[in-house]
Amino acid sequence: MTLRSAPSRSSPSQPDGAAALVWYATIVAIGLNLRPLLTSISPLMATIRHDTGLSFSGASLLTSLPVVAMGLGAFGTGWLARRLGDTRGVALGLVAIAAAVGARAFAASGGALMFTAVAAGAGVAAIQALLPAVMKQRFAHRVPLAMGLFSASIMGGGGLGASLSPLVARAGNSWHGALAVWALPAVAALGLWLWLNRGNRRGRDAGTAPASTAAQSAAPVPVWRKRRAWTLGLHFGLVNGGYTSLVAWLPAYYQQHGASVEASGSLLAAMTVFQAASALLLPLAAARFADRRPWLIAGLCAQWIGVVGLAAWPEAAPLLWVAAAGAGLGGTFSVTLVTALDHSGDHRIAARLVAFVQGLGFVIAALAPLVAGRVRDLTGGFTAAWIMLAVSITAMIVLTLAFSPRSYGRWLGIHGSASLDAV
Numbered sequence: 537m538t539l540r541s542a543p544s545r546s547s548p549s550q551p552d553g554a555a556a557l558v559w560y561a562t563i564v565a566i567g568l569n570l571r572p573l574l575t576s577i578s579p580l581m582a583t584i585r586h587d588t589g590l591s592f593s594g595a596s597l598l599t600s601l602p603v604v605a606m607g608l609g610a611f612g613t614g615w616l617a618r619r620l621g622d623t624r625g626v627a628l629g630l631v632a633i634a635a636a637v638g639a640r641a642f643a644a645s646g647g648a649l650m651f652t653a654v655a656a657g658a659g660v661a662a663i664q665a666l667l668p669a670v671m672k673q674r675f676a677h678r679v680p681l682a683m684g685l686f687s688a689s690i691m692g693g694g695g696l697g698a699s700l701s702p703l704v705a706r707a708g709n710s711w712h713g714a715l716a717v718w719a720l721p722a723v724a725a726l727g728l729w730l731w732l733n734r735g736n737r738r739g740r741d742a743g744t745a746p747a748s749t750a751a752q753s754a755a756p757v758p759v760w761r762k763r764r765a766w767t768l769g770l771h772f773g774l775v776n777g778g779y780t781s782l783v784a785w786l787p788a789y790y791q792q793h794g795a796s797v798e799a800s801g802s803l804l805a806a807m808t809v810f811q812a813a814s815a816l817l818l819p820l821a822a823a824r825f826a827d828r829r830p831w832l833i834a835g836l837c838a839q840w841i842g843v844v845g846l847a848a849w850p851e852a853a854p855l856l857w858v859a860a861a862g863a864g865l866g867g868t869f870s871v872t873l874v875t876a877l878d879h880s881g882d883h884r885i886a887a888r889l890v891a892f893v894q895g896l897g898f899v900i901a902a903l904a905p906l907v908a909g910r911v912r913d914l915t916g917g918f919t920a921a922w923i924m925l926a927v928s929i930t931a932m933i934v935l936t937l938a939f940s941p942r943s944y945g946r947w948l949g950i951h952g953s954a955s956l957d958a959v
Contacts, residue, residue: 558732559674559675560682563671563686563689564688565724565725565729566630566686566729567690567692568721569721569722570663570690571690571693571783571808572694572696572701572721573697574603574694574697574784575701575783575804576701576715576718578698578784578788579797580715581784583711584649592909594646595646596906596909598646602653603901604898605653605654606657606660606661606664607894607899607901608899609657609658610894613625613665614887614888614891617666617887623729625662626662626667626729628659630722632658632659633656633722634722635719636652637656638716639652640715641713641715642712661895668686668877668887668890672877672887679877681823683873683874685816687873688866691815691866695806695808695812696805701714701715703798764943765896768889769896770900771872772869772897773896774900774932775869775872776897776898776904778861778925778928780904782858782865783804784908784909785912786800786846786858787804788912788918789850789918792917803854806862807859807862807865810860810863810866814838814862814863814866817867827941828941829940832871832872835865835871836929836933838867839865840930840933841860841864842856842858843861843925845860847919873890873893878941907924908921908925911924
């Protein structure tokens, strides 16, 4: 059995050849900006804590607050899309990231850093919720490739933030500059996005269908009332809870084991390399199959192996553990979003589902580094936090069994609205 996602009637012509390559390059350029605001802080956490007086629990807010903003902000992207359109909404998200990250050059207190974290997280929320809808619309039959590139670039940007920030801090003798420098790629991505969409009018962002058609298509789907939306959101949240915990505390964990700031940052960067590779390759491997569950379970198992290795044998093979955890995190992240998009062939309905999934998911994920930081304060180490993470991954493996392709149409409560055809 194969799965076809019928494109919505409002879909524009699908880009091919050089036009498709430009679109893919733009998606990658934007994705690279969505994680350095998190990962640039982690390797420099000890210095930042020393200069700002933040506790471990307080410092964890620098990672969890933007994730909360990603989640809560995703719930408002429907209003943003209606008011501004997808193109302007994505542009506004890039402006927010560039302004907030650039302001870190002058942030002298923990409170100021937290404000920039929230503002940048809100920008990321707009992009993560709106750009998948654009990809669903423009790449209706190549969603796994587009989503894989987007997810891989997100992970790759996280790796760049972790690996380059300590070098910039050492070269400039300032952690402020090492955090603020990540405003530059956001400005570059904004310029590329505006150039690609030059001449777009607000009404063309959502396609060329009449407003009555769009309303007719999207109105019957109250996403927040659907159990499947909550299940997907929980799944996505627990996946990203593993990511936010490792981004926040993996360098600190290995610094406790004697690693330098540069070496611990390199481990985090290595993890994101494997994340990026898996985020691209796993959805491509799953693209020809209607059932995404085996690929989700494979990613979760890899993540479980990595986390258990970190807890039980941290110094035995650190690169192996971060490679397994990273591959599991990256692949599961992108395939979970592809699975959510699978639930409807109409890009408007798919956008609403993905926005809800990310909104709920990132709010859940924001709690993970807070819990890990609190566990560290209470126990003096992170082993208990990794064990808790392994238990949650086990629960996710069981939850994945619910995502049968035969259930995709039923989540709407209106048979046929999902535009999914089994042949």
